[in-house]
Amino acid sequence: MNFKQQRLFVLALLLMTLYGCQTVKPWEKGTLAKESMQGDPDPLKTALRQHSFFSKEGSSGWASSGGGGCGCN
Amino acid sequence: MNARLICSLLFTVSTLFSQLASAVEPGQTAPSFEVPAWKGETASLKQYQGKVVLLDFWASWCGPCRQSFPLFNQLYKELKEKDFVILAVNIDEDQKDALKFLEEVPVNFAIGFDPKGKIPELYGLTGMPTSYVIGKNGKIAKIIEGFTPAELVTIKKEVIQQLNTP
Numbered sequence: 001m002n003f004k005q006q007r008l009f010v011l012a013l014l015l016m017t018l019y020g021c022q023t024v025k026p027w028e029k030g031t032l033a034k035e036s037m038q039g040d041p042d043p044l045k046t047a048l049r050q051h052s053f054f055s056k057e058g059s060s061g062w063a064s065s066g067g068g069g070c071g072c073n
Numbered sequence: 074m075n076a077r078l079i080c081s082l083l084f085t086v087s088t089l090f091s092q093l094a095s096a097v098e099p100g101q102t103a104p105s106f107e108v109p110a111w112k113g114e115t116a117s118l119k120q121y122q123g124k125v126v127l128l129d130f131w132a133s134w135c136g137p138c139r140q141s142f143p144l145f146n147q148l149y150k151e152l153k154e155k156d157f158v159i160l161a162v163n164i165d166e167d168q169k170d171a172l173k174f175l176e177e178v179p180v181n182f183a184i185g186f187d188p189k190g191k192i193p194e195l196y197g198l199t200g201m202p203t204s205y206v207i208g209k210n211g212k213i214a215k216i217i218e219g220f221t222p223a224e225l226v227t228i229k230k231e232v233i234q235q236l237n238t239p
Contacts, residue, residue: 026201027164027193033134 096197099215103128103207104195108162108185116160116185118207124156125235126207127228130193133165133174135201137220142178144225148232149182155236156209158183164190164201204228208235 001009024032031037040046097104103126107117118126129145131138142161149159159182163171166188175184187193196205199218206215206228215231217224 026198027190030132030134030166
């Protein structure tokens with residue numbers, strides 16, 4: 001098998017993996033809608049934690065601005 | 074790499090991502106179906122022949138359905154004396170989820186169960202929830218994708234128009 005054939009073989013293999021791709025139909029999203037499937041299962045808790053974390057850290061972050069440490073700004 | 078190979082690769086990729094099901098459109102005859110309903114009964118479009126039908130696809134995980142059902146209850150209460158019915162087809166894989174939802178949001182109209190999603194496939198649904206106003210002649214008069222309380226005005230207007238159509 002020469003180099004060109006090897007490349008073609010790899011390309012064919014890669015294309016075959018695309019068969020694993022499936023479009024989730026609108027009525028098949030029941031499992032995806034579950035809380036356990038969310039990237040962040042508790043957004044409120046995360047927001048609260050991040051607020052106090054960034055405030056205490058005093059670092060310039062993407063989520064909040066630094067403060068005195070009380071988490072109240 | 075020759076052109077033939079490129080063409081065959083493109084064809085393979087395009088077929089992989091193509092949508093096979095085609096959606097029904099207003100003016101077309103609503104595809105007929107039969108689904109299990111409450112207590113071993115069945116619900117079908119055929120049994121509502123000659124009536125205006127609001128066919129709604131819903132699921133327990135569908136947020137807007139929680140808003141639409143109380144409003145559908147009201148609409149059905151207002152118009153049930155006329156030739157109007159609502160058939161809400163549930164597509165939850167587990168019927169228990171649907172029953173729990175119905176305990177929280179009780180309804181006064183017909184419910185059908187299609188856990189395998191064959192009917193939405195047949196109708197080519199593009200989003201959840203989707204409602205179809207079907208005229209007395211069995212043809213689809215209007216398709217409403219998604220739901221906001223303001224949509225009820227559109228639905229009611231269409232239903233009344235269909236009821237007044239001989």
